[in-house]
């Protein structure tokens with residue numbers, strides 16, 4: 001078994017358990033997990049796998065086969081079991097027209113850890129398992145307050161912190177999905193203009209599975225003024241994945257992505273960051289590090305990392321994005 005380094009604010013096991021307590025997780029080394037891949041028949045042809053890589057230019061095909069294929073199979077088992085349980089419960093309750101309840105998967109983790117990449121690969125892979133072809137993907141950034149509102153609340157330097165989201169709207173969105181509403185719409189966010197896009201929605205119809213990806217999807221429910229805890233988003237998740245890595249690696253991935261965007265997206269005249277396209281290399285690195293050290297790094301430590309032990313499964317990556325071990329909840 002791989003040893004784990006403790007992170008600030010976490011238990012010595014790094015999984016929420018404390019000395020002398022049984023860990024609620026089963027930990028599988030990279031080798032043990034990859035072994036499962038050899039026992040899993042891929043629902044994707046070689047060409048489909050190759051096409052999948054196009055989704056995430058950087059992702060290694062071996063990684064897709066050894067890590068994400070068994071993960072999609074495991075998820076597929078959970079989806080089937082949840083569907084069966086739901087149907088049997090509805091029959092037991094004599095409900096004749098049971099509503100469709102999509103299987104909801106949360107994908108959490110830091111900015112730049114690889115949540116979007118993981119979520120997109122899982123979306124494609126899950127859609128190839130015959131039982132559930134309609135897999136929708138929603139990112140929580142559409143539920144950020146628009147920049148005007150963030151400015152009004154003094155939160156422009158806190159984008160991504162829990163209070164920068166319209167949490168009530170986000171919760172309603174997931175409740176609507178889980179209660180089997182036929183059509184559900186979510187607002188969208190543009191990384192180019194760095195703001196919510198007015199009047200643009202992503203509409204989800206009849207999904208079998210919905211993946212909800214975002215920094216704070218595992219945040220526990222807030223305690224209300226009357227002292228009672230409400231419901232949190234994760235109360236409506238059937239499964240959750242926390243994408244994890246050492247903070248120093250994530251900080252480097254953030255800076256590298258920033259430098260790549262400086263060569264591409266930041267040059268777009270509509271880009272909020274077009275001023276960064278003019279920076280020389282050292283200035284650009286300093287600016288990316290400043291944003292990390294003042295916004296995304298503190299958010300990771302204060303809000304995101306403390307939710308890791310709430311996940312059903314943790315994917316722990318190494319410095320090159322390869323998954324080093326997988327932790328799965330067994331209790």
Ligand SMILES: Nc1ncnc2c1ncn2[C@@H]1O[C@H](COP(=O)(O)OP(=O)(O)O)[C@@H](O)[C@H]1O
Pocket residue numbers: 056057058059060063109110111112113114115116117118253256257320321322
């Ligand atoms: N599995 C992977 N292999 C290689 N590079 C990856 C992988 N996952 C993410 N990356 C790279 O890491 C950076 C952050 O990934 P991204 O999915 O955009 O993160 P997030 O959605 O968490 O902000 C991107 O530059 C992306 O290309």
Ligand SMILES: CC(C)(COP(=O)(O)O)[C@@H](O)C(=O)NCCC(=O)O
Pocket residue numbers: 111139140141142159160161213214215216291295296
């Ligand atoms: C938009 C984000 C808050 C991520 O939102 P998410 O989809 O995880 O809800 C983040 O990518 C972001 O822009 N953070 C602000 C600091 C920065 O510019 O990196």
